[in-house]
Amino acid sequence: THLNAWQAIADKLKGIEIITESNQIAKLSLDYYHFSPILYEQLKDKRADLVVRPSNEAEVIKIAQLCYCHQVPLTVRGAGTGNYGQCIPLEAGIILDTTKMNQIHWLKPGMAAVEPGVKMAAFDKQAREIGWELRIAPSTYRTATIGGFIGGGSVGMGSITYGQLKERGNLQRVRLVTMTETPEVIELSGDEVQQVIHGYGTTGIITQLEIPLAPAYPWAEMIVIFDQFMSAAKFGQALSDSDGIVKKLVSIHAAPIPSYFTALQNYLPSGKHCALLMISEYDLAAMKALIAEYQGEITYCKKAKEIAGTSLLEFAWNHTTLHARSVDPNLTYLQTFYFTLERVEQMYQYFGDEVVIHLEFLKAGGKAVPAGLQLVRYTTATRLNQIIDYHEANGAFIANPHVYTIEAGGNKTIDHQKVQFKHKIDPCGLLNPGKMSGFSKLNLRN
Numbered sequence: 001t002h003l004n005a006w007q008a009i010a011d012k013l014k015g016i017e018i019i020t021e022s023n024q025i026a027k028l029s030l031d032y033y034h035f036s037p038i039l040y041e042q043l044k045d046k047r048a049d050l051v052v053r054p055s056n057e058a059e060v061i062k063i064a065q066l067c068y069c070h071q072v073p074l075t076v077r078g079a080g081t082g083n084y085g086q087c088i089p090l091e092a093g094i095i096l097d098t099t100k101m102n103q104i105h106w107l108k109p110g111m112a113a114v115e116p117g118v119k120m121a122a123f124d125k126q127a128r129e130i131g132w133e134l135r136i137a138p139s140t141y142r143t144a145t146i147g148g149f150i151g152g153g154s155v156g157m158g159s160i161t162y163g164q165l166k167e168r169g170n171l172q173r174v175r176l177v178t179m180t181e182t183p184e185v186i187e188l189s190g191d192e193v194q195q196v197i198h199g200y201g202t203t204g205i206i207t208q209l210e211i212p213l214a215p216a217y218p219w220a221e222m223i224v225i226f227d228q229f230m231s232a233a234k235f236g237q238a239l240s241d242s243d244g245i246v247k248k249l250v251s252i253h254a255a256p257i258p259s260y261f262t263a264l265q266n267y268l269p270s271g272k273h274c275a276l277l278m279i280s281e282y283d284l285a286a287m288k289a290l291i292a293e294y295q296g297e298i299t300y301c302k303k304a305k306e307i308a309g310t311s312l313l314e315f316a317w318n319h320t321t322l323h324a325r326s327v328d329p330n331l332t333y334l335q336t337f338y339f340t341l342e343r344v345e346q347m348y349q350y351f352g353d354e355v356v357i358h359l360e361f362l363k364a365g366g367k368a369v370p371a372g373l374q375l376v377r378y379t380t381a382t383r384l385n386q387i388i389d390y391h392e393a394n395g396a397f398i399a400n401p402h403v404y405t406i407e408a409g410g411n412k413t414i415d416h417q418k419v420q421f422k423h424k425i426d427p428c429g430l431l432n433p434g435k436m437s438g439f440s441k442l443n444l445r446n
């Protein structure tokens, strides 16, 4: 009867691509939650009942209506590269895969309107033809979708100039479909767009986004090595503070992290610490002077046109964890705002090789600050929590990547505006249920 019920639902979606094969469903039910040994245990068995792949907004409306009518949970999925089980369906139901909604509606200097399933690198290829590109993109840039980045991401290359995704101005307008008895299409602009940023698809199904662009420079890529980690860290801060040098990536890695970058071993002598950088080609002379001041040594420098294979981006941000885990699966990670280099040094000394730091610099509150996605040698959940507590007791802020609700992760507190907004958009709590704890609590009280 369970199968029959799902067959009846599938029948009503005629004309829309539907996936019912169990191996495919299993694959499309999971993401990169396994970077966390804690999330792995909690989420590994979660599966949807059905995956649907609409190709336009009209089909999304049809799916939402059917889900509401049958009170079936619906979880939106882009490329499924999230790290906190953002698109894992806790209460089964339907997965709405957006990858067929990949049209660029329009593209003009400074701005574009796209469907959510547009892949970020594919978008940039077109935007660069008119001299523009995405302001911010994660290290999963080649595979991730623009809608998925808005719904589940937060920072990446470009953040050294444009800050976090949630900074005012980084998203202009969104169109979304509501999960109500008669699904509606609504548009948000100005501060209202905050309702969907990092909302894990709990506050509406995004069908269109208007995104601001950045001028595209020819980005040179460089590896610089250092004898001391703190010299590398200070160099990273100095480069980030150098307003005359246009940059896109400032990523600093303590040894032994460079040894995990198998493909870069020719440029990374054993025991050294390194900086992975993306800099405007026009500023290379200024860069060399800065590197000399911090006694760094350039081991790799390629101009934009010479970069044929993998970008250094794919060793930075959370790609570092990917490479590290392929060498040592006991490694996991944390996400930390240190705020100051003094605190970076304190943690570097205190934890030794149990917590190995890489810094990704970004703009926050008008200042360049070091954020850490440090690698942690995992032993137990208790020890992991002790490590988090020690950081927080000493003034660092940790966005815990080992939890699956919005609030327990980066937000820390319940965003009442988001919760209220959800009540309007999704009164029955069918969109990605269990991810917004503020909503579940409110519901229990009612």
Ligand code: FAD
Binding pocket: 031, 032, 075, 076, 077, 078, 079, 080, 081, 082, 083, 086, 087, 098, 116, 137, 138, 139, 140, 143, 144, 145, 146, 147, 148, 149, 150, 151, 152, 153, 154, 155, 156, 157, 199, 200, 201, 202, 204, 205, 206, 207, 317, 318, 319, 322, 432
């Ligand atoms: P998905 O994982 O498919 O979805 C993410 C969330 O958005 C889900 O909750 C989903 O429900 C929601 N969503 C998707 N589409 C819609 C829609 N149309 N409407 C409403 N909600 C929607 N993240 C960073 O921020 N910076 C990084 O540098 C970074 N590096 C990473 C490196 C690695 C190796 C890995 C595995 C992950 C990394 N991530 C990073 C996390 C992730 O890759 C990015 O956030 C990425 O942008 C997510 O895009 P996606 O298409 O895979 O989204």
